[in-house]
Amino acid sequence: MTALHFYYPVLQWVAPPLSYIGCALFALGVVAVIIIKKRFDAADTTIKPFEVSSALLTDGPYRHSRNPIYVCMMLGLIGIFIAFGSLSPVIVIPVFFWIINSRIIPVEESMLEDAFGEDYRNFKSGVRRWI
DSSP: OHHHHHHSOOOBOOOTTTTHHHHHHHHHHHHHHHHHHHHHHHTTOOOSTTSOOSSOOOSGGGGTOSOHHHHHHHHHHHHHHHHHOBSGGGGHHHHHHHHIIIIIHHHHHHHHHHHHHHHHHHHHHHSOSOO
């Protein structure tokens, strides 16, 4: 996003002070990921993609999304896009979404289903993937 903004800027559409809203969104996303990471630590399970989890988190932010960390990462990217204020960095957001949604989450969901079986299938049927 930074390279696109500085080397290929397209249409400056947001300027300070409105662009500072993007900084707040980015900070909110980072803080939320840190809080969620602490939940993983408390449950003594991994946060790393493609590693086998030892616990299934279903409370807190997981009541609303099966992937709150990815939601927070999207929020952070949207924040960066707004903070830069130019149009070119927006291309990263749908690319990130596509990669996460089609290449990473399906593998993670398969691993969780293998590890937690019916408990994960029940969780999956009651909570949306994103929000």
